[in-house]
Amino acid sequence: MKTSVIVFPGTNRERDVADVLAAVTGSPAQIVWHGDSEVPQSDLIVLPGGFSFGDYLRCGAMAAHSPIMRDVVAKAKAGVPVLGICNGFQILCETGLLPGILQRNASLKFICKDVWLKVENTQTQYTRRYNQGEVARMICAHGDGNYFADPSTLDRLEGDGRVVFRYCDPKGNVTAEANANGAQRNIAGIADPTGRILGMMPHPENAAEPMLGSVDGRKLFESLLAA
Amino acid sequence: MKARIRITLKNGVLDPQGKAIQNALGSLGFAGVSDVRQGKYIEIDLAATDEAAARAEVDRMCRELLANTVIEDYAFELAKP
Numbered sequence: 001m002k003t004s005v006i007v008f009p010g011t012n013r014e015r016d017v018a019d020v021l022a023a024v025t026g027s028p029a030q031i032v033w034h035g036d037s038e039v040p041q042s043d044l045i046v047l048p049g050g051f052s053f054g055d056y057l058r059c060g061a062m063a064a065h066s067p068i069m070r071d072v073v074a075k076a077k078a079g080v081p082v083l084g085i086c087n088g089f090q091i092l093c094e095t096g097l098l099p100g101i102l103q104r105n106a107s108l109k110f111i112c113k114d115v116w117l118k119v120e121n122t123q124t125q126y127t128r129r130y131n132q133g134e135v136a137r138m139i140c141a142h143g144d145g146n147y148f149a150d151p152s153t154l155d156r157l158e159g160d161g162r163v164v165f166r167y168c169d170p171k172g173n174v175t176a177e178a179n180a181n182g183a184q185r186n187i188a189g190i191a192d193p194t195g196r197i198l199g200m201m202p203h204p205e206n207a208a209e210p211m212l213g214s215v216d217g218r219k220l221f222e223s224l225l226a227a
Numbered sequence: 228m229k230a231r232i233r234i235t236l237k238n239g240v241l242d243p244q245g246k247a248i249q250n251a252l253g254s255l256g257f258a259g260v261s262d263v264r265q266g267k268y269i270e271i272d273l274a275a276t277d278e279a280a281a282r283a284e285v286d287r288m289c290r291e292l293l294a295n296t297v298i299e300d301y302a303f304e305l306a307k308p
Binding site for chain 2: 057058061065093094099100101103104105106107108146148149150182
């Protein structure tokens with residue numbers, strides 16, 4: 001399985017995700033610079049976390065219009081799975097591949113802590129190794145993770161099962177207290193209608209080794225192999 | 228030609244930064260501030276001299292990059308130098 005990780009100026013989690021991809025797939029990830037015009041042949045494209053272009057204007061807005069993204073959007077539309085983590089999720093929203101936007105955290109504070117996610121949909125390419133309703137412990141590190149979309153978009157996402165992860169407490173209760181950033185309906189991750197494009201704020205790549213305190217994120221990458 | 232663009236949050240979209248500014252104004256002793264909404268102001272110098280063409284171009288800039296119309300409204304005026 002060939003994977004590509006896109007790097008923008010200000011991206012900072014590309015090595016974390018490349019490490020996990022190499023460990024899970026057995027071959028090194030291809031690192032692709034934002035100024036390139038084409039992503040090499042890939043079975044998965046990852047937009048990693050960080051602060052692309054210094055979060056200028058809006059998080060992900062500049063990256064969404066960089067040269068490589070034209071090809072990422074084209075490949076995504078042609079069926080190549082695309083995973084956006086944290087800043088990558090923000091970029092996917094800015095390109096329009098996923099609906100809505102990530103706003104400033106309701107607390108106005110940068111959040112860096114463990115969070116618990118309820119797996120709401122196990123039919124996507126990224127969640128087949130999870131059980132329905134399973135609680136996965138991952139790590140949050142963001143200032144703008146407060147998911148917003150208009151009510152009709154939210155209803156459509158819910159109705160189509162496109163809400164993949166929700167913030168919950170360690171027992172799996174989806175509560176206001178467990179909502180890390182004020183996201184509407186506790187949304188931590190959403191997919192496109194095909195389940196091939198996933199955007200999520202927490203970092204599964206930072207919850208993929210026992211040394212990191214959780215291995216719950218590793219299954220997300222292993223799910224991609226379980227065709 | 229100069230474009231002066233204002234980008235504001237749509238009605239109904241929560242503005243936590245506006246709320247924080249409101250709280251700070253209150254703690255400075257400014258009473259009677261009932262709401263604060265904050266936004267962005269952008270100035271762009273354009274080579275275009277035709278106003279209709281400039282208007283169409285700035286509108287496209289706003290829709291494609293400067294504003295995210297999921298949560299933001301934009302308005303602009305053009306001024307001759």
